[in-house]
Amino acid sequence: MSNSDWPLMVFTLSMQFSVGVVLLYDLFLLFPIALKKEKLPLRFQMILLVALVAALTGVVFSLLHPGNPVNAMKTLSNLNNSWLSREILFFISYSGMLLIVTGLQFRFPSAVRSYKWLLDLTCLTGLVLVYVMSRIYWLPSMPAWDSIFTPISFYLAMFLSGSCFLLLFQLNSGSWTSQKGLAVLIIAIPVIQVALLPVYMSWLEEAGDSARQSVSLLLNQYLPAFYLRLGFEILTIAFGFWAFFSIRSDTLKRRNLFIPALLAFITMVGALVIDRFLFYQQIVPIGNL
Amino acid sequence: MSTFGFYFDSSACSGCKTCQVACKDKNDLQAGIRFRRVYEVAGANWNKTDEGAWEHDIVAYNLSIACNHCENPSCVKACPTTAMHSELDGIIQIDPKKCVGCRYCQWACPYGSPQYNRQKGIMQKCDFCRDYILDGKQPVCVTSCPMRALEFGPISQLIEKYGDNRSVFPLPDPSITKPALFIKPHPGAARASELGGSIINREEVKDEQ
Amino acid sequence: MGKQNRRDFIRTSAVAGGIALSSPIWFPESLGFNPGQAVSPGLAQNGWIKVGCPAHNCGGRCLLKVLIKDGIITRIETDDRPVDTPADPQLRACIRGRSYRRRQYHPDRLKYPLVRTGKRGEGKFRQASWDEALEIMSVEMLRIRKKYGNQSMFVPYGTGSYSHLNGRWPAERLMNLVGGALEYYNSYSWACISKATSTVYGTGITGNQRQDWLSSKYILMWGWNPAEMRDGTNSDYFIKKARENGARVVCIDPRMTFSAVSLADEWISIRPGTDTAMMSAMVYVMVRENLHDSEFIRTHCIGFDSTQMPKGLENEESYLDYLLGTRDGQPKSPQWAAPITGVPSDTITRIAREYAQTKPAMLYQGYGMQRRAYGEQPVRGGCVLAAVTGNVGIHGGWASGIALQPGGGPLWSIFPTGTNPVKAKIPTFLWTEAITRGTSLSAKEGLTGVEKLDSNIKFIWSVASNILANQHGNINRAGRILEDENLVEYIVVQDQFMTASARYADLVLPVCTHFETWGLEDGWKYGEEVILMPQVVEPSYQTKSDYRICAELAAKLGVYESFTEGLDEKGWTRRLWDQYRETRFPNLPPFDQFVESNQGVYSVPVHNPQISLEEFRRDPETHPLQTPGGKIEIFSETLFNLGRKDEIPAVPKYIQEWESPFGPEAGSYPLQAIGPHYMARVHSTHDNVDWLKEAFPQRVFINPIDAKSRNLSDGERVLVFNDRGKISLPCRITPRIMPGVVAVPQGAWSMPGPDGTDINGNINALSSERWTPLAFGNAQHTIMVAIKKIKP
Numbered sequence A: 001m002s003n004s005d006w007p008l009m010v011f012t013l014s015m016q017f018s019v020g021v022v023l024l025y026d027l028f029l030l031f032p033i034a035l036k037k038e039k040l041p042l043r044f045q046m047i048l049l050v051a052l053v054a055a056l057t058g059v060v061f062s063l064l065h066p067g068n069p070v071n072a073m074k075t076l077s078n079l080n081n082s083w084l085s086r087e088i089l090f091f092i093s094y095s096g097m098l099l100i101v102t103g104l105q106f107r108f109p110s111a112v113r114s115y116k117w118l119l120d121l122t123c124l125t126g127l128v129l130v131y132v133m134s135r136i137y138w139l140p141s142m143p144a145w146d147s148i149f150t151p152i153s154f155y156l157a158m159f160l161s162g163s164c165f166l167l168l169f170q171l172n173s174g175s176w177t178s179q180k181g182l183a184v185l186i187i188a189i190p191v192i193q194v195a196l197l198p199v200y201m202s203w204l205e206e207a208g209d210s211a212r213q214s215v216s217l218l219l220n221q222y223l224p225a226f227y228l229r230l231g232f233e234i235l236t237i238a239f240g241f242w243a244f245f246s247i248r249s250d251t252l253k254r255r256n257l258f259i260p261a262l263l264a265f266i267t268m269v270g271a272l273v274i275d276r277f278l279f280y281q282q283i284v285p286i287g288n289l
Numbered sequence B: 001m002s003t004f005g006f007y008f009d010s011s012a013c014s015g016c017k018t019c020q021v022a023c024k025d026k027n028d029l030q031a032g033i034r035f036r037r038v039y040e041v042a043g044a045n046w047n048k049t050d051e052g053a054w055e056h057d058i059v060a061y062n063l064s065i066a067c068n069h070c071e072n073p074s075c076v077k078a079c080p081t082t083a084m085h086s087e088l089d090g091i092i093q094i095d096p097k098k099c100v101g102c103r104y105c106q107w108a109c110p111y112g113s114p115q116y117n118r119q120k121g122i123m124q125k126c127d128f129c130r131d132y133i134l135d136g137k138q139p140v141c142v143t144s145c146p147m148r149a150l151e152f153g154p155i156s157q158l159i160e161k162y163g164d165n166r167s168v169f170p171l172p173d174p175s176i177t178k179p180a181l182f183i184k185p186h187p188g189a190a191r192a193s194e195l196g197g198s199i200i201n202r203e204e205v206k207d208e209q
Numbered sequence C: 001m002g003k004q005n006r007r008d009f010i011r012t013s014a015v016a017g018g019i020a021l022s023s024p025i026w027f028p029e030s031l032g033f034n035p036g037q038a039v040s041p042g043l044a045q046n047g048w049i050k051v052g053c054p055a056h057n058c059g060g061r062c063l064l065k066v067l068i069k070d071g072i073i074t075r076i077e078t079d080d081r082p083v084d085t086p087a088d089p090q091l092r093a094c095i096r097g098r099s100y101r102r103r104q105y106h107p108d109r110l111k112y113p114l115v116r117t118g119k120r121g122e123g124k125f126r127q128a129s130w131d132e133a134l135e136i137m138s139v140e141m142l143r144i145r146k147k148y149g150n151q152s153m154f155v156p157y158g159t160g161s162y163s164h165l166n167g168r169w170p171a172e173r174l175m176n177l178v179g180g181a182l183e184y185y186n187s188y189s190w191a192c193i194s195k196a197t198s199t200v201y202g203t204g205i206t207g208n209q210r211q212d213w214l215s216s217k218y219i220l221m222w223g224w225n226p227a228e229m230r231d232g233t234n235s236d237y238f239i240k241k242a243r244e245n246g247a248r249v250v251c252i253d254p255r256m257t258f259s260a261v262s263l264a265d266e267w268i269s270i271r272p273g274t275d276t277a278m279m280s281a282m283v284y285v286m287v288r289e290n291l292h293d294s295e296f297i298r299t300h301c302i303g304f305d306s307t308q309m310p311k312g313l314e315n316e317e318s319y320l321d322y323l324l325g326t327r328d329g330q331p332k333s334p335q336w337a338a339p340i341t342g343v344p345s346d347t348i349t350r351i352a353r354e355y356a357q358t359k360p361a362m363l364y365q366g367y368g369m370q371r372r373a374y375g376e377q378p379v380r381g382g383c384v385l386a387a388v389t390g391n392v393g394i395h396g397g398w399a400s401g402i403a404l405q406p407g408g409g410p411l412w413s414i415f416p417t418g419t420n421p422v423k424a425k426i427p428t429f430l431w432t433e434a435i436t437r438g439t440s441l442s443a444k445e446g447l448t449g450v451e452k453l454d455s456n457i458k459f460i461w462s463v464a465s466n467i468l469a470n471q472h473g474n475i476n477r478a479g480r481i482l483e484d485e486n487l488v489e490y491i492v493v494q495d496q497f498m499t500a501s502a503r504y505a506d507l508v509l510p511v512c513t514h515f516e517t518w519g520l521e522d523g524w525k526y527g528e529e530v531i532l533m534p535q536v537v538e539p540s541y542q543t544k545s546d547y548r549i550c551a552e553l554a555a556k557l558g559v560y561e562s563f564t565e566g567l568d569e570k571g572w573t574r575r576l577w578d579q580y581r582e583t584r585f586p587n588l589p590p591f592d593q594f595v596e597s598n599q600g601v602y603s604v605p606v607h608n609p610q611i612s613l614e615e616f617r618r619d620p621e622t623h624p625l626q627t628p629g630g631k632i633e634i635f636s637e638t639l640f641n642l643g644r645k646d647e648i649p650a651v652p653k654y655i656q657e658w659e660s661p662f663g664p665e666a667g668s669y670p671l672q673a674i675g676p677h678y679m680a681r682v683h684s685t686h687d688n689v690d691w692l693k694e695a696f697p698q699r700v701f702i703n704p705i706d707a708k709s710r711n712l713s714d715g716e717r718v719l720v721f722n723d724r725g726k727i728s729l730p731c732r733i734t735p736r737i738m739p740g741v742v743a744v745p746q747g748a749w750s751m752p753g754p755d756g757t758d759i760n761g762n763i764n765a766l767s768s769e770r771w772t773p774l775a776f777g778n779a780q781h782t783i784m785v786a787i788k789k790i791k792p
Helices: A005-036 A040-065 A067-075 A083-107 A113-136 A149-167 A178-206 A209-219 A223-246 A251-281 B018-027 B074-078 B103-106 B130-134 B140-144 B155-162 C007-017 C098-105 C130-149 C169-176 C193-199 C210-215 C233-246 C259-264 C275-288 C293-299 C319-325 C334-341 C345-357 C375-389 C428-440 C467-469 C476-483 C546-556 C560-564 C569-582 C591-597 C614-618 C638-640 C692-693 C704-709
Strands: B004-009 B035-041 B046-048 B054-056 B059-065 B085-086 B092-094 B115-117 B123-126 B150-154 B182-185 C047-051 C063-069 C072-078 C114-116 C125-127 C182-186 C218-222 C248-252 C266-268 C362-365 C425-427 C459-463 C488-495 C507-510 C520-523 C529-533 C601-603 C671-674 C698-703 C716-721 C727-732 C741-743 C783-789
Touching: A005 A040, A005 A083, A005 A113, A005 A149, A005 A251, A005 C007, A005 C698, A040 A083, A040 B046, A040 B140, A040 C529, A067 A083, A067 C716, A083 A113, A113 A149, A149 A251, A178 A209, A178 A223, A178 A251, A209 B115, A223 A251, B004 B059, B004 B155, B018 B035, B018 B140, B018 C072, B054 B123, B059 C248, B059 C259, B074 B085, B074 B103, B092 B123, B150 B155, B182 C007, C072 C098, C072 C488, C098 C692, C130 C488, C130 C507, C130 C546, C169 C459, C169 C560, C169 C698, C182 C428, C182 C476, C193 C375, C210 C233, C233 C259, C248 C259, C248 C345, C266 C704, C275 C319, C275 C334, C275 C345, C275 C375, C334 C345, C345 C362, C362 C375, C362 C614, C425 C428, C428 C476, C459 C467, C459 C560, C467 C476, C520 C569, C520 C704, C546 C560, C546 C569, C569 C591, C601 C727, C698 C704, C704 C727
Parallel strands: B004 B182, C182 C425, C218 C248, C218 C362, C248 C266, C459 C488, C488 C507, C671 C741, C698 C727
Antiparallel strands: B004 B150, B035 B059, B046 B054, B085 B092, B115 B123, C047 C063, C047 C529, C063 C072, C114 C125, C114 C507, C520 C529, C529 C601, C671 C783, C698 C741, C716 C727, C716 C783
């Protein structure tokens, strides 16, 4: 991994986290509230703020990556061909909309219904953004990235980080059902991630010399990291179960959820950071030139 | 659509890297940036015989690779700023005034051609010595080769003269980008893959920036 | 400024040496070179100028085109004459010539004279003016001459500058004008091959002109690596052309060299120092299968079998006796040779058949195998192989041996150095002995001209030479000898950089580069050309040409007029040019016209290449060789009469080397280490050029089998050592070297670390000062070493 990949790692993770938070917030929390015409709990306003901060962190780190950021404005010049141009377009759109919707929510907390369409649009933009982001890496020259596994892995990271965060955040205020739903995600996504690993690796084995060398990198040089990541995933699943069974309809006992939710969040961060580290680390260009 | 190409006779290349340095001199490149790189490929099994001698089945050869000015250039598609662009004559160039230094072209190029200049924060690469071509001269690497293993010319002419082989182990499938690089493989190249051959001078070709 | 201690030197060199590749680029402007500075009249201001390349002891002689802008070289290209044919090929410069700007404008160039302030070898100096420096030097010269005589003064072998009037020649001329100096004979390059070739052929002119290679059908490149050592500009290209004409090429070498990869159909790995065993086995096969040219042997050779022994020696061991084991009971069969050479017996048999049966065939022997313990033997063995297959004196053949060119050939330098009043000569390699025990040397150590020396060496004037502490065998020992101020009393080093040798100087004189003065060159070993080296830029800093320095010193010594004969550098170049016009090249244009034309090179196309020994081949009775018997001496009566048959046999024999994988030393030091020429350098010149270090970093090359047993990974820094020294450098794991052998390219600048370990990988920290028995040549490649990980 070259030094310039570190900012990209932070950028992709924080953007996926941001989109995940906004999306799950919209689906799990806001949707029921909007349905019931309730006033937005004050605490919920912070959620979008966190998503916004994550997106702005992404902005900062994305600017650390290029060697000549003076030309940053020129990066929108190749929308016809370049997935990077498109990513930047969606990135700007998403962040802009998120900024507006966050502002609206703070200014008009009770009028959620009137601007929920904007939040929905932000979610949609975010979903497209994650896809476009994955297309940047979906390159014939990089066999380890050159497949549908790349968008899948990005979306899974998005859902997992979003759900872990939301569960932790709405300990006292979320609905019993939405908490159950988030806990299910916290269990299910790592299970999918772990289950996909052998599928991905065996696909790589068949995808040519360079792809095979990627497998070999993962299983030799980066084996400790690889195992560490696996461990974090399994722990996340375990804490997900713990959280799931700690969820009670009785609001008084919800504090019991704090510890498993926090642990799940921490192990999730560990798993995703290592996963993304390996994502950049494992590449062997085609021909290995 | 590229009009010009390189012909490279891998069977005659000694690996002396005169082309690499001739290019560096013309383009004033500091150590670490190589518009043209010479990859050393080798693979072998060594066995001691019953009479105490050594037997081997070695394959070794060199690949001198610059920018192949591909007919289907993935770098141009990847570039978000259009700094990486194809001129009307098919020569792919980087406009330093536009380049943001995101290095995405480096990922997209399957030949390791775009080079990152840390001091300038932008990408640089071989431009076929476009100024020389416009002047009716050959690229400087071509005229430097002590073995006369490099040639330059219109693609149609090179294909007519040398055929349309654009690949050799371990170069990528030419269908990805259609490189304007026509190769006469070293006689041993056919066995390189089965011998587990690999690039053994990685430190001499890697992007160090 | 003005003081440069050793640690700073090492640090700056390490950085400049490419270890820190992100260090800022240096181009002239950043070094304070002032574009647009005043340029002397007569110097081209701007534009492309053609200049000969290189200025060192490279086997190539090429042509550069340099682009001058405001007094600075801004670009370098090469020969682009429109016609490029084998008869008159373009002289295309290699990577070293193309990277000259990085040497010319290197920040470490010596800038002004330096006088030693610390202990000798410590590397502490102060800045001095030219007048002061030359005053000190002349006083020391006169003092030492008065005290010890002219035999105590020595201008060592050195090849860092090679343009006729730059380099050691003007210093020799000056010494000869002031009473002379101890002289040397032979060289670090060719001691054994020049001596031993003559024992077979009575001459060193055994080669054909290279265009003749295109007539050959089979070429054995035996330890010969023209692509990498640049053994003649275009030699590799001629082999390529020979292959296009249908020649099969086989390379026999411990390494799969650049030449093996690009020029050969097959590479045969052979253990260093065992070439004569394989050669003997090949002749054995030929004899057994009756493939040798018995008619040619009968008419042209002496000593092949008992029927053609010299008179009075009929009962001595003939070559055939040796092959069949008549005396020693050991037939020299391929089965005998296989475990010695590491070459399978089947392969030896096959190559013997191919070489004997494909006509005409060339066996071109390289020079590395003769810089070894018994380096005379493979030279004689190669010549004998050429003779017994009848490949001598024919088109497409090759008589082997040193193979100088017929028809006069290049002359290296024609600068008139005058006559040396001192008649004593030592072998080049034995200068350390002449320092430590000069007065006890005798003919036994190769001393000629006198019975005994009057004095040990007391004054060294080293010009364009890095022999003292870099290129000699066992430089740790050499360093200890030089350090002792009671031995050599004064050392002057004249160079362009603070080399390892310059660190031992009492006085360092900064020299300009060949771009900054006038000179010319001819074709090294080959080629029919004269190449002009005009001055294209002003000397940098306070540097002066070797000639100018000598002239100014001549003034101090009162011989200015006789030294200069009223000529400056350009004047001398003109005079030498005229000499070429009067001798080798009658059609050479007049000097001033040639300079004006910016043509750069004058070459004579070779359409009908000359063949050595052609007349002898045709009629050996009328045109006998200059050997005692007038024929090819497979058995040498001269060598027999030396009476040292164990070390100097009368027929070429395989002799186990004094450091060998078969000796007890292999227990502690199991690997043979060889020091090949490296593409990144001409000997030690260019070692500080970043573009070259980037392309070819200094590494120890090791086979995967040897790396695995030592648990080494590619690129890891390792320790290579033996009883004489230690070096540390990264390893390169490559299947292109045979197991049991490692290669450490020779010429890396010696950089001893705090514990004496050379951190730049100079193989001479491991090599030996022991010389070969007959030629008194260097045997630096015969060494055994061990390798271990530095990090456990």
